[in-house]
Amino acid sequence: MGKHSTQLLVFCIIVLICSSCAVKKSLAEEEPAEKKRSWKGHELPPEPYKGYYDWLGKCGEKLTDKCGQQVADFLFYKRIHVSYVCCNKLVKVAGKKCHREFAKTLARSKDFKMHKAQILRRSKQTWAQCSFIDKCVAKAE
Structure with a gap:
């Protein structure tokens, strides 16, 4: 092997090593993929905003x-x-926003999209029944 061939080979190896290091570094710096969330084994849709599923x-x-x-x-x-x-806990502790958002999230999930109308309708019925029961018991006390 001639002197120029050896130098060219060494140069190519150095370029490959540097390229490999640059690719590894750029991959390490990428944001991690969004964590998949699930509820009872059913995949939930992406968060509408950061921290939504924590809330x-x-x-x-x-x-x-x-x-x-x-x-x-x-x-x-x-x-x-x-x-x-449970109605009392739903109305007094969890609240309407929590109940509504849970139902909307289920309705948007891939596994339950076909039941979206039912989920949203039953969610309203749940809230109406529970708030009515809670008001009746509060008046009786």
Whole structure:
């Protein structure tokens, strides 16, 4: 191998090494892909704004798993009513915005899009029933 061939080979190896380092560095600096969120095994749509799912999770924790499951079962016609205790938590603790946003998020998810109208309608019915029950009990006390 001649002197020029060796120099050319060394130059090409250096260029390849530098290129490889630059590519690795640029890949390491890229933003991480958006974390996929799910609810009970169902993939949720992308966050409408940063921190939305953190907020939704915190407001949902106020409802407790048992009551959250009752509300979800009512939305999907697996229950005919939500208990007074859970209605009280929904109205007094979680609140209307939390309930509405949870329903809208489910309705936008890929797995439940075909039930969007039902989810939104039942969500309104849930809120109406629970707020009515809560008002009646408050008047009786």
